[in-house]
Amino acid sequence: MFKEILITIILFISISVFGQSEMSKAMIDMDNRITAYEISKIDTQFFASNEINKLFYYDTDNKLRKTSTFYISGKIKGILNRDQDDKLDGLTLSIYESGSLKSYGMYNKGIGFSYQYYEDGRIKIYSQSKDTYLCGYRVSFCSEGELYSETFYDSTGYSVTGYHCNGNLRERGRNKSDYIKKVGKWEYWNKEGVMIKTEYWEEGKLIKTKEFEPDK
Numbered sequence: 146m147f148k149e150i151l152i153t154i155i156l157f158i159s160i161s162v163f164g165q166s167e168m169s170k171a172m173i174d175m176d177n178r179i180t181a182y183e184i185s186k187i188d189t190q191f192f193a194s195n196e197i198n199k200l201f202y203y204d205t206d207n208k209l210r211k212t213s214t215f216y217i218s219g220k221i222k223g224i225l226n227r228d229q230d231d232k233l234d235g236l237t238l239s240i241y242e243s244g245s246l247k248s249y250g251m252y253n254k255g256i257g258f259s260y261q262y263y264e265d266g267r268i269k270i271y272s273q274s275k276d277t278y279l280c281g282y283r284v285s286f287c288s289e290g291e292l293y294s295e296t297f298y299d300s301t302g303y304s305v306t307g308y309h310c311n312g313n314l315r316e317r318g319r320n321k322s323d324y325i326k327k328v329g330k331w332e333y334w335n336k337e338g339v340m341i342k343t344e345y346w347e348e349g350k351l352i353k354t355k356e357f358e359p360d361k
Contacts, residue, residue, distance in 0.1 A: 165244070165245035165246045165262070165264075165266045166243070166244035166245055166246075168246050169238070169240045169244055169245065169246045170244075172236065172238055172246070172249060173221065173224070173238065175236065176224055176226070176235070176236045176238065179235060179236065180211070180226075180235075182204045182205075182210055183204060183205050184202050184203070184204065184210075184211075185203055185204060185205045185207070186202075186203040186207070187200055187201065187202055187203070188200070188201040188203070189201075192217050194217065196215070196217050196218075196219060197215050197219070198214065198215060198217075199212060199213065199214050199215070200212070200213040200215075204229070206229065208227075208229045208231075209227060209231070210226065210227055210228075210229075211224065211225065211226050211227070212224070212225045213225075216242050218242065220240075220242055220244070221240055222239065222240060222242070223237075223238055223239040223240065223247075224236065224237065224238040225237050226252075228254055228255075230254070230255075232252075232254050232255030232276060233250070233252040233255055233257065233277070234252050234253065234254055234255070235251070235252060236249065236250070236251060237249065237250040237251075237252065237259065241264050243264060245262070245264050245265075245266065246262055246266075247261065247262060247264075248260060248261040248262065255275060255276040255277070256274075256275045256276075257273070257274065258271070258272065258273045258274070259271070259272055259274070263288055267286070267288065267289070267290055268286055268290075269285060269286060269288075270283065270284070270285045270286070271283070271284050271285075272284075273298075279296075279298055279303075280298045281297075281298055282295075282296070282297060282298070283295070283296040283298070284296070287310035289310065291308070291310045291311070291312060292308050292312070293307065293308055293310065294306065294307045294308065300322070301321065301322055302319060302320050302321040302322045302328070303319070303320055303322070304318070304319045305317065305318055305319070305320065309334075309336045311336060313334060313336060313337065313338035314332075314334045314338060315333070315334055316331065316332065316333050316334070317331070317332045318330065318331030318332065318344075318346075319331075321348070321349070326346070326348050326349030327344075327346040327349060327351075328346050328347065328348065328349075329345070329346060330343060330344070330345055330346075331343065331344040331345075331346060339357075340357055341356065341357055342354065342355065342356045342357065343355045
């Protein structure tokens with residue numbers, strides 16, 4: 146656990162100190178160095194024009210452990226690592242065609258976290274997940290770096306607080322764990338920070354709406 150935290154800190158600091166393209170190269174090298182299993186077979190998928198689209202790496206038990214994807218230009222697009230139970234494990238990467246880092250994640254048997262970035266290097270989303278399902282905490286940012294939303298997950302659902310890019314509240318409410326059904330009271334604000342509407346939901350069904358005049 147300490148090792149994962151340390152890697153996270155190093156990566157986050159490095160991204161802010163070095164360029165996104167340099168960080169992408171460093172993380173691709175890291176992925177190659179931390180591969181612990183023996184590769185017994187590599188399958189290839191091609192674009193119609195015969196350039197490599199994907200590479201599939203299998204271990205000695207014929208389990209798919211790693212997938213690398215490429216742009217038609219030949220530049221690497223992403224890397225996904227799995228364990229023998231097909232859960233995310235190790236490093237995941239996605240890269241813009243410009244070479245800038247688009248996202249990275251660190252996982253241990255399906256449990257981990259990921260960062261997503263705008264192409265200019267500004268952070269876009271941080272999220273935690275377990276077996277591909279979001280859990281714990283998720284935060285997203287506007288393109289200029291301002292906070293856009295915060296989401297807290299628990300065993301029954303998740304609470305959402307959204308912000309306009311000027312920092313004022315945008316929405317606040319709760320959804321059930323199926324990621325579709327709103328429940329309880331939802332509140333909405335305009336960019337000036339004035340409440341404009343409240344809604345009341347039961348199991349994804351809108352029960353009542355109350356709207357407010359912005360100038361009152």
